[in-house]
Amino acid sequence: MDDMNLQEFEARIARGEKIEPGDWMPDAYRKQLIRMISQHAHSEIIGMLPEGVWLGRAPTLRRKMVLLSKVQDEGGHGQYLYHAAETLGATREEMTDALLAGRAKYSSVFNYPTLTWADIGMIGWLVDGAAIQNQTMLAHCSYGPYSRAMVRICTEETFHKKQGMEQIIRYARGTPRQKQMAQDALNRWWWPALMMFGPHDTASPNSAQLIRWGVKTKTNDELRQDFINKMVPDFHAIGLTIPDPALRYDAASGDWLGGEINWDEFWRVVNGDGPCNAERLQIRRTAHTEGAWVREALNAYAARAEA
C-alpha cells in the first residue's frame, strides 16, 4: 500500500501538483519539511535581532521607519512559517522549546554582529538578496503551504533588498568615509552571506531527498553560484571590491569563480559557537519569559470563550 502511495505521491510531484496538508506523504517528506520550515521560521525571528538593535540609532526618521517596517515584516514571516510547519503536525511549543534549548538550527548569518549603520544596508542588499535567491526557488516547491508562504515573503524581501541597495549605493557615492563604511560592511558580510546557501553539494546530506521530492529544485552550490554571478557586477559597478583575492571571471562558463569558504568557521557557527550565538539565544529566552503573561492571558481568554 505504501509503495502505491509513494508512486502516486511522486507522480503528483512530477506533474507539478502541490501536496496539501491532508494528503498522503512519506514520513521522511513530512520530517524534512518540518526540519526545514521550522529552521526557516527561527531564522526570521532571530534575524530580527541584528537589525533591531539599530532601530534606536537610525540616522534619520525615514530610515527608522523603513527599518522598523522591515523588522516587523521578518516577524510576520516567522509567523507564516510556523503556521506552515503546524500544518504538518509540529506544534508551536515544540518548535519554540527546541529553539530556546539550543537544539534547533537557524541561519548562521544572524550570528554575526552589526557594527555600523552600513551593516544594515548591507544586510538588506546581500543577506535579503541571498534569501530571495533561495526563496524564489522555494516558492515553486512541492508543499503548498510552504510555497504560498514563500510567494508572499519574497514580495516583501524584494522591498527589503531594494532599501538596502539604496543605502549602500548612497554610501558608495558619498564621502570617502561613507564609501569606506560600505566597503567594510561588504568585507564583513560577503562570506557569511555565501555561507547561507549551506555546505557544498557533496557535503549536503539532505539535498538529494529534497530534490527528489521537489522541495529544492536547485542545489546549494548552484544557488550560491547564481547569487555570486548576480552580485559581483553590481558591487563592481558602484566601485566596491569583493573581499576575495581569488575572484576571477571564467569566460568559458560565464561564472565568477572565487576562493573557498572557511568551512571550519561555518560549522562552528552552525553548531552554536559563532560570535553572537549565545547572545541571540539569551535575548530570545528573556523575551519568551517576559512574554509569559501574554500567553497566559490569551489561554485564559480562549478557555473562557470555550466555556
Ligand code: BYC
Ligand atoms: N545556517 O544538508 P544541508 C531571512 C544545516 S531568513 C545554519 O545542505 P539543507 C532574513 C542544515 O540545516 C532566511 N544551518 O541542508 C531574516 C543541515 O542541518 P540538519 C533563511 C545550516 O536543508 C531576517 C546541515 O547544515 N533562509 O531571509 O538541504 C532578516 C546540512 O545542510 C546552514 C532559509 O531558512 C546555514 N547557513 O539546505 C533578514 C531557507 N546551511 O537540519 C533576512 C530555507 C546548512 O540536517 N532553508 N545548514 O541538522 C534552506 O533552503 C535549506 O535548509 C538550506 C540548507 C539551504 C539552509
